[in-house]
Amino acid sequence: MDAAASPPERSASTAPRIVSARTPLGPRLRNLLERRELLWGLIVSDIRIKYKGSALGLIWSMLSPALTLATYYLVFSVFLKNGIPGFVVYLFAGLVVWTMFQTAVSTSTGVIVDRAGLVKKVSFPREILALSNVGASIFYFVIQFAVLVAFVLLIGHPVTWSWAWLLLIAFVSLALFAAALGIAMSAITVYLRDVRHLMDVLLQLWFWVSPVVYSYSNSLAPSLHRHGLTALYFVNPITPIILTFQRVIYGAPIVTSTTSGLPLHVLPSWSLSTFATMNAVILAVAIVAFLVALVIFGRLEGNFESEL
Amino acid sequence: MSAVIEVSGVAKQFKIHHERHQTLKERILHPRSGSTELFDALVDINFTVGEGETVGIVGHNGSGKSTLLKCICGVLKPSSGQIRLRGSLAALLELGAGFQPELSGRDNVYLYGSMLGLSRRMVERVFDDIVDFSELAHFIDTPVKFYSSGMYVRLAFAVAVNVAPEILVVDEVLAVGDERFQAKCLDRIRLFQREGRTILLVTHQADTVRAVCDRAIVLDHGIQVADDTVGEALRIFRQRLLGDVPARGAISSTIQITGVTTPSGSFDMRRGDNLTFEIDVTSDHAVSANLVTEVFTRTGLLVSRSDAQAAPVEIRPGENRIQVEWRSVPLLDGVYEVNLGLVEASGGTVLAWRERAAAVQVLYDGRATGVVEIESSVTA
Numbered sequence A: 001m002d003a004a005a006s007p008p009e010r011s012a013s014t015a016p017r018i019v020s021a022r023t024p025l026g027p028r029l030r031n032l033l034e035r036r037e038l039l040w041g042l043i044v045s046d047i048r049i050k051y052k053g054s055a056l057g058l059i060w061s062m063l064s065p066a067l068t069l070a071t072y073y074l075v076f077s078v079f080l081k082n083g084i085p086g087f088v089v090y091l092f093a094g095l096v097v098w099t100m101f102q103t104a105v106s107t108s109t110g111v112i113v114d115r116a117g118l119v120k121k122v123s124f125p126r127e128i129l130a131l132s133n134v135g136a137s138i139f140y141f142v143i144q145f146a147v148l149v150a151f152v153l154l155i156g157h158p159v160t161w162s163w164a165w166l167l168l169i170a171f172v173s174l175a176l177f178a179a180a181l182g183i184a185m186s187a188i189t190v191y192l193r194d195v196r197h198l199m200d201v202l203l204q205l206w207f208w209v210s211p212v213v214y215s216y217s218n219s220l221a222p223s224l225h226r227h228g229l230t231a232l233y234f235v236n237p238i239t240p241i242i243l244t245f246q247r248v249i250y251g252a253p254i255v256t257s258t259t260s261g262l263p264l265h266v267l268p269s270w271s272l273s274t275f276a277t278m279n280a281v282i283l284a285v286a287i288v289a290f291l292v293a294l295v296i297f298g299r300l301e302g303n304f305e306s307e308l
Numbered sequence B: 001m002s003a004v005i006e007v008s009g010v011a012k013q014f015k016i017h018h019e020r021h022q023t024l025k026e027r028i029l030h031p032r033s034g035s036t037e038l039f040d041a042l043v044d045i046n047f048t049v050g051e052g053e054t055v056g057i058v059g060h061n062g063s064g065k066s067t068l069l070k071c072i073c074g075v076l077k078p079s080s081g082q083i084r085l086r087g088s089l090a091a092l093l094e095l096g097a098g099f100q101p102e103l104s105g106r107d108n109v110y111l112y113g114s115m116l117g118l119s120r121r122m123v124e125r126v127f128d129d130i131v132d133f134s135e136l137a138h139f140i141d142t143p144v145k146f147y148s149s150g151m152y153v154r155l156a157f158a159v160a161v162n163v164a165p166e167i168l169v170v171d172e173v174l175a176v177g178d179e180r181f182q183a184k185c186l187d188r189i190r191l192f193q194r195e196g197r198t199i200l201l202v203t204h205q206a207d208t209v210r211a212v213c214d215r216a217i218v219l220d221h222g223i224q225v226a227d228d229t230v231g232e233a234l235r236i237f238r239q240r241l242l243g244d245v246p247a248r249g250a251i252s253s254t255i256q257i258t259g260v261t262t263p264s265g266s267f268d269m270r271r272g273d274n275l276t277f278e279i280d281v282t283s284d285h286a287v288s289a290n291l292v293t294e295v296f297t298r299t300g301l302l303v304s305r306s307d308a309q310a311a312p313v314e315i316r317p318g319e320n321r322i323q324v325e326w327r328s329v330p331l332l333d334g335v336y337e338v339n340l341g342l343v344e345a346s347g348g349t350v351l352a353w354r355e356r357a358a359a360v361q362v363l364y365d366g367r368a369t370g371v372v373e374i375e376s377s378v379t380a
Helices: A025-034 A036-050 A057-079 A087-109 A116-121 A127-155 A165-191 A195-208 A216-226 A238-249 A272-307 B024-029 B065-073 B105-115 B120-134 B149-162 B179-194 B206-212 B230-243
Strands: A017-020 A254-256 A263-265 B003-017 B036-050 B054-058 B080-085 B089-092 B167-171 B198-203 B215-220 B223-229 B256-261 B268-270 B275-283 B287-297 B302-306 B313-315 B318-326 B334-344 B350-363
Touching: A025 A036, A025 A127, A025 A272, A036 A127, A036 B105, A057 A087, A057 A127, A087 A127, A087 A165, A087 A195, A087 A238, A116 A272, A127 A165, A165 A195, A165 A238, A165 A272, A216 A263, A238 A272, A272 B003, B003 B065, B003 B198, B036 B065, B036 B198, B036 B215, B036 B223, B054 B065, B054 B206, B054 B230, B065 B080, B065 B089, B065 B167, B065 B198, B089 B149, B105 B120, B105 B149, B120 B149, B149 B179, B167 B179, B179 B198, B179 B206, B198 B206, B206 B230, B206 B302, B215 B230, B223 B230, B230 B350, B256 B334, B256 B350, B275 B334, B275 B350, B287 B318, B287 B350
Parallel strands: B054 B198, B054 B215, B089 B167, B167 B198, B268 B350
Antiparallel strands: A017 B080, A254 A263, B003 B036, B003 B080, B215 B223, B256 B275, B275 B318, B287 B302, B287 B313, B287 B334, B334 B350
16 A cells, blocks of 8 residues: 555656647657557567467567578579579578568558557557567567578578678668558558558569669669669668678678579679668668658647547 | 646537548548537636545536536547646545456556656555455456446446545545445545545535535536636536426426515524424425435535425415425434425426425534434433
C-alpha cells in the first residue's frame, strides 16, 4: 500500500504536455525519444512472441534467409551460370540488406490496424508500433550480418575492410528508409486497407529492380546507359545501399568469369570518395524521408480511433 | 491550487460515413458516392482541474464523456482546442488493452508499465506491490492468455494504480471485478485522494460521483452544461435526462413536483419520530406512478433508496397531493438530503425528479454515532 506513497518522483517533467489537433515535428521527436523504453520493450516482446513455441526458436531467423540464399544460389550459379566467382558472398551481401528492408516494411504496414485494440485504448506515440517492427528486423539483420562476416572470414573471402565504415552510414540510411516507409504505410493502411496487399506486390517488384540476385554493372548498366535511364534506376534508394554492401563485402569490382574466363564487371568501379559522397546524399535523403513520414503520420493519426 | 488539467475550447468532430468505401477499388469506382456527415461529439469544452481535486464527468450514453476522456488521455486528438496536462497520467480506460496474450503476467507488467510511461527500474520497485494487489502471485509466470477475464482486469488495475500517477483517469472500470475487489479499488482511489493526487472519473452512476468526487462536470450531446458542486451538477444531470423524455417516449412529460412541505412546517425532527411529507404534483394527464425516495447524508453517502413499487399512486390531471409518512425514523444526528422522483409504474420512465427536495435535520441526544441506530439488546 505504501509503495504508491511517493508521488513526486516523476514530476521532474514540469513542462506541460499538450494534446491538440496537431503536434509539431519537434515535440513528436521528443516524445519518441522519451518513450524509447517502451520501444525497446515492444521490440523485445515482438521477437519473443515470434519464436515462442517453435522448437528452433531464434535459429529460424537465420535458417529462413539461409534457405532463400541457397535457392538463389542454385538458380543463378548452378543452373543459369552467371559466371560470378564467389557468388554466394555477393548474394548474401545484398540479401541481408533486402531482407531487413522488406521485413521491416511489410510487418509495419499493417501494424496499426492489427493492434487496433491497443491504439484505441492506450496513449503513446503511435509511430512506436511501426518502429518496433523496424527494430525487430534490425535485430534479425544484426544476426544475419554476423553470420555473413563469420562466413567470409571462414572461407577467406577478400573483403574491402578499409571501406567498412561506409557500411555504418549505409545501414543507418537503410533503417531510416525502412522506418519512413513503415510509418507512412502503417497510417495510410488505416484508411485504405488494400495498401497492405499492394505493398506485398510492390515489394516483389522492388526486389527485382534492386541489384540483389543479379549484377547491376554486368547485366543492366550498359543498356540503362544507352537509353539514358541510369538516373531512373538510382531513384530506388535501396540500390546504392545494396551496392555499398556488395562493394565492401564482395570486394573486387572486376573479376574473372568462371564460365568464359573473360574479365567480368560485377560492381561499379567507383572510387571510395564516390561511394562516400553517394552514401552521404542517401543519408540526407533518408533523414528527410523519415521526417516527412512523421509529418504524414501526424496528419493521419487524429482519426485513427474512429477509423479502426 | 495550480491547474493540472486545463481543457480549453476543445471540440471533436467525427465523420460519419453513410456508405463506407474503405478499399481502393471502391474509392476509385465511387469517388464521390457515399456521403459523409460531420458529427459534433464535443463542442467547446472548457474546464480546469486543480491539483488534488477529484472531478466527475457525468452524462448519459452518447453525451461525449468517453470522447472527452480519450482526448485528455491522448488516445484521440481533438479537432480544435487544446488540453494541457502537468504531471504523469495513467488511464484506466479499458483494462488490459495493452496486454500481449502470449507473454507471461510478469512480462506484461513491465510492458504495460512502459506503455504508461514508466522505466523498467520504476516497475521493478513496485513489482511486488503490483503482484500483491492483483492477488495473482501464483500465476504471474503464466501467459496471460490462460487468465480468466477477472484475473486479466485485476492485473491491469494493479499495474495502473501502483505506478503512482499524478493524474488518474478512470472510466467506469469500477464496475468490474467482484464486490471485494471493487471495494479495494475504491479504497485505492480514496488513498490517492488523501495523497493529493488528481482524479478524473467518468461515470453515469450518480452514487459513485457523490461518494468520491469534489466537483462534477455534466455533458449533454457534446455540450458542457454544468461545472459545479456535485449536488448541483447531479441536479442538472437529472433535469437533462428528463428533458430527453418527450423526445423519446410517447408521453410528454408535463408532470412536475412543484413543492414539498410538511404539516408541522419544519423538517427538524428527533430520532424515532414520524415525519410526513406532502408532495405537490401537477400533471396534465392521468398516470400511475411510483414514488422514488432517496436519502443522502451531507457527505453524499446513500442511506436509503426506495421506489414503493408495491403502492403506485394514481396521478390525476391537475393538482395532486401525495403524502408520505416515515415511521419511527432510525436516523442519527445530522442533516439528510431527500431526493424525490416519480417513475411510471409500467415501464419505469422517470416522469419527474426533484433533487434535494427537502433537507431533514435529525436531533439525537443518545450516545450512538453513525447514520442509523440498530435497536439491540445485550445479554450475558
